[in-house]
Amino acid sequence: MLGSKNLGSMNRDLFVVGNWKMYKTAREAAAYLEELLPMVEGARPKIMLAVPYTSISSAAKAAKGTEVWIGAQNMSDAKEGAFTGEIAALMLKEAGASFVLLGHSERRHTFGETNELIHRKVIRALQDDLLPILCIGETASLREAGHAEQVLREQLKKGLEGVPEESQFFVAYEPVWAIGTGKTATPKMAQDAHAFCRDCLEEIFGKKKAAQVPLLYGGSVKSDNVAELVKQKDIDGVLVGGASLEPTHFAAIVNHCKKEKS
Numbered sequence: 001m002l003g004s005k006n007l008g009s010m011n012r013d014l015f016v017v018g019n020w021k022m023y024k025t026a027r028e029a030a031a032y033l034e035e036l037l038p039m040v041e042g043a044r045p046k047i048m049l050a051v052p053y054t055s056i057s058s059a060a061k062a063a064k065g066t067e068v069w070i071g072a073q074n075m076s077d078a079k080e081g082a083f084t085g086e087i088a089a090l091m092l093k094e095a096g097a098s099f100v101l102l103g104h105s106e107r108r109h110t111f112g113e114t115n116e117l118i119h120r121k122v123i124r125a126l127q128d129d130l131l132p133i134l135c136i137g138e139t140a141s142l143r144e145a146g147h148a149e150q151v152l153r154e155q156l157k158k159g160l161e162g163v164p165e166e167s168q169f170f171v172a173y174e175p176v177w178a179i180g181t182g183k184t185a186t187p188k189m190a191q192d193a194h195a196f197c198r199d200c201l202e203e204i205f206g207k208k209k210a211a212q213v214p215l216l217y218g219g220s221v222k223s224d225n226v227a228e229l230v231k232q233k234d235i236d237g238v239l240v241g242g243a244s245l246e247p248t249h250f251a252a253i254v255n256h257c258k259k260e261k262s
């Protein structure tokens, strides 16, 4: 197994997760890490990078011996089989992935992934020992129509149905209207949504587990807004898309991400 790390017990802490989307070849991934690592040495947050499938091995190799965790952005719900073009959790693990983003808004809205499919992927990731980060979020029109909470509750309940309480998973709240648009939720809006998600987790798993699940905020996070976001009581870190692509921008986010709670 190439550089795959066991994330062990990942209760609430402070996390900065980068999502490279469909950017960076294997060679570019290695060069990125070579540049990033000295800039984030000794940084407080745990750093995780969700990279393209073909860059997992080289990123994991470049991150070996560091506290940077490499993961994937999607996977199949099947263990293996005649599914041309799909990729299995076990393949990702062997390549060096420790975690996987599931239900990212681009998967839901561009590729038509449903809550049911995402739920099966969550279960598969847990069974095959990859930490799932379940991404949820409402569109602008659903928020304007007053349905944001209903959407979040449904995505959480369906996505996490039957998940054993002792399982390790993260939830990322990413309002669709804030992803890649430059529009960030205000810290208060983000905190309100996170508090609501934690209440939903309490309905599903009970108080103790709900208080332990790391909840990340995603949507146009930059070095100048990260500190205010992670100061909020229920925000345990951030999921960063566009601003994770440049090592200097991503390092600035990591280094501005401080845990002082308001």
Ligand code: PEP
Pocket (backbone or CB within 6 Å): 019, 174, 178, 179, 180, 181, 182, 218, 219, 220, 221, 239, 240, 241, 242, 243
């Ligand atoms: C994302 O892709 O998960 C994301 C939050 O993107 P961005 O930071 O570019 O809004």
